[in-house]
Amino acid sequence: MDPILYLEILKNFETLLTSKKNYDVIILAGEEQHQKELYAHSTVLRCQSNYFDTAFSSSWAEKRNGKFIFKKPNISPYILEAILRYLYCGKINLADKNGTYILNLLVATDELDLYSLGEYVQEFFIKYQYQFLKNDPIAILEIIFQHETFIKLKDYFLEIICQESDILFGTDNIQALPAQILETLLIREDLALDEIEVWNNLIVWTHGQQPTVRKDPSKWTHDELALMEKTLSHFIPMVRFHDISSKEFYNKVLPYQYLLPEKLRQEILRFYLVGDIKKIGSYPSRTLCNANELNSNIINAKYLALFARWIEKKDKVLKRMSHSFNLLLRGSRDGFGAKVFHERCDNKGATIVVAKIKETHKIVGGYNPLDWEGHCLKNTPDSFIFLFESCDDVNAGKIGRVIEAENAIVCDHSWGPLFGRYHSEFNSNDLSMNDDGKWSSATNAYPNINIPRKFTAEDYEVYQVVYHIG
Incomplete structure (x- = not known):
C-alpha cells in the first residue's frame, strides 16, 4: 500500500481525536487536582483494545447523557493522552521522556491490554533507559515482577544485575x-x-x-x-x-x-x-568460573563479568553470559618464568592475563583473543590491555583497545605475555613480562592508559576464556 494513502487516513483519525467531533466517551484520567477529562470514540477504542471492547459491552459500563464515563485515577492524563493518540493514529513519542514516564506508560499498556505497544515500550526502555535501573532498582524490579507481560524487561534487568x-x-x-x-x-x-x-x-x-x-x-x-x-x-x-x-x-x-x-x-x-564429593546441594557452580579455582587475591567474579563485556565490546549487559574463565597459571603457585607461562598457556586459545602491582592497589593485564604459541607477531583487532587504579573498585577500570592490529600480540618463548609493538627507546612493549618475572610498559600499539613504566607483580594469573554457544 502506498504510504501516502494510509498516512492520509491516519491524519484524519488524529484530527477526529483532537476535534472531539461526535465523541461518546469521557475518560476521567488522574485524580483530584491532577484530574483531566479526555474525549474519545467508543468504536475506535473497541477496535484497538480488548480491554475497551469488553468494558463497553459490559453491564457495569457507566453511561451519562448517552456517553460512556470511564474513571482512570491510576493513569495520569499525560499517559492516557499519549495512549489515545497511539490508538487513533499509531503515533507515540518517547524520545524526550524520562524513565519514570516510560515505566508508567508500560504499566498502563498492561492494564489496557495493549500488547504490541507494551512490547515496543519495553524494547525502547531496554535500549535507552539502562541507567534508570541503577537509580532505583528496588522500585523498578517490584513493578516489573507485578506484571507478567513484562517478560523482556524482566529478563533484561535481571541479566544486568x-x-x-x-x-x-x-x-x-x-x-x-x-x-x-x-x-x-x-x-x-x-x-x-x-x-x-x-x-x-x-x-x-x-x-x-x-x-x-x-x-x-x-x-x-x-x-x-x-x-x-x-x-x-x-x-x-x-x-x-x-x-x-x-x-x-x-x-x-x-x-x-x-x-x-x-x-x-x-x-x-x-x-x-574428606574431599570425595565435588558438589554440595543441587545447584552447580555459577558459570563464570569455579570459585575454588578462582580463589584469587587479585580479582573476583565482578571482574570476570566486566572482562566478558569488554570481550564482547558491550558497555551494557550481554545476552546471557557467553564466556567462562578457567585458571591456567598463578605465579605464586606455578612460577613467574617464561617457560612455565608457555607450558601452561600455549595452545589454550583466548586468555586474560591479570597482574597485581606490588606495594600498590593497582591491577594491570590484557586480553589475547588468539593464543601464545609460536615465535611471531599476531594480528587481531580484538585484543586490549587494562588498568585498575584500585583492586577494591571494579568500576575504576580503564581499557585500551589495540590501535595497531598487526602488532597486537607478540609470541616469544623467551618472554612471558607480550602485548603490542616493541619500543626500542624504552626496551619494552605496551605490556610485557620478561623471563625473570619483571614487568614493563611503553605505549606503542595500544592507547596510553597510564600503566607504570616498570613494576614488579605481587602475583599474576592467566585465565583461559571459554566460549559457549547459545
Missing part, C-alpha cells in the same frame, strides 16, 4: 529486596558474585527482615535464632557451599552454623575434610 551485581548486592538496597526477587537472582548461574559474598549478603538481607535480632550470632537467644533460621531457611539450598573456601567458611559461615540444617553441615565437613 547478575553481571553488575553491585547494583544491589553489597548495598543498602539488599535489605529491602523482596524475597521473590532475591530467590530469582540466587538460583541463576550467571550471578557475578563470589559465593562467600552471596552468603554475606544473605545474612545482611535476613537481618533486614528481622531488625530486632542482634548482629552478633554468639549472643542470640533461642528465639532470635529461631527467627533468623525461619527467615533464611528457604535460601540456604541456593548457596553453592562447594564454591566457598575452607578459610572463608571458617571466618564467615561457621559463626552462623546453627542456621544450617544438620545434614548440610555434615556434607560441608565431608567436602572440606
Whole structure:
C-alpha cells in the first residue's frame, strides 16, 4: 500500500481525536487536582483494545447523557493522552521522556491490554533507559515482577544485575529486596558474585527482615535464632557451599552454623575434610568460573563479568553470559618464568592475563583473543590491555583497545605475555613480562592508559576464556 494513502487516513483519525467531533466517551484520567477529562470514540477504542471492547459491552459500563464515563485515577492524563493518540493514529513519542514516564506508560499498556505497544515500550526502555535501573532498582524490579507481560524487561534487568551485581548486592538496597526477587537472582548461574559474598549478603538481607535480632550470632537467644533460621531457611539450598573456601567458611559461615540444617553441615565437613564429593546441594557452580579455582587475591567474579563485556565490546549487559574463565597459571603457585607461562598457556586459545602491582592497589593485564604459541607477531583487532587504579573498585577500570592490529600480540618463548609493538627507546612493549618475572610498559600499539613504566607483580594469573554457544 502506498504510504501516502494510509498516512492520509491516519491524519484524519488524529484530527477526529483532537476535534472531539461526535465523541461518546469521557475518560476521567488522574485524580483530584491532577484530574483531566479526555474525549474519545467508543468504536475506535473497541477496535484497538480488548480491554475497551469488553468494558463497553459490559453491564457495569457507566453511561451519562448517552456517553460512556470511564474513571482512570491510576493513569495520569499525560499517559492516557499519549495512549489515545497511539490508538487513533499509531503515533507515540518517547524520545524526550524520562524513565519514570516510560515505566508508567508500560504499566498502563498492561492494564489496557495493549500488547504490541507494551512490547515496543519495553524494547525502547531496554535500549535507552539502562541507567534508570541503577537509580532505583528496588522500585523498578517490584513493578516489573507485578506484571507478567513484562517478560523482556524482566529478563533484561535481571541479566544486568547478575553481571553488575553491585547494583544491589553489597548495598543498602539488599535489605529491602523482596524475597521473590532475591530467590530469582540466587538460583541463576550467571550471578557475578563470589559465593562467600552471596552468603554475606544473605545474612545482611535476613537481618533486614528481622531488625530486632542482634548482629552478633554468639549472643542470640533461642528465639532470635529461631527467627533468623525461619527467615533464611528457604535460601540456604541456593548457596553453592562447594564454591566457598575452607578459610572463608571458617571466618564467615561457621559463626552462623546453627542456621544450617544438620545434614548440610555434615556434607560441608565431608567436602572440606574428606574431599570425595565435588558438589554440595543441587545447584552447580555459577558459570563464570569455579570459585575454588578462582580463589584469587587479585580479582573476583565482578571482574570476570566486566572482562566478558569488554570481550564482547558491550558497555551494557550481554545476552546471557557467553564466556567462562578457567585458571591456567598463578605465579605464586606455578612460577613467574617464561617457560612455565608457555607450558601452561600455549595452545589454550583466548586468555586474560591479570597482574597485581606490588606495594600498590593497582591491577594491570590484557586480553589475547588468539593464543601464545609460536615465535611471531599476531594480528587481531580484538585484543586490549587494562588498568585498575584500585583492586577494591571494579568500576575504576580503564581499557585500551589495540590501535595497531598487526602488532597486537607478540609470541616469544623467551618472554612471558607480550602485548603490542616493541619500543626500542624504552626496551619494552605496551605490556610485557620478561623471563625473570619483571614487568614493563611503553605505549606503542595500544592507547596510553597510564600503566607504570616498570613494576614488579605481587602475583599474576592467566585465565583461559571459554566460549559457549547459545
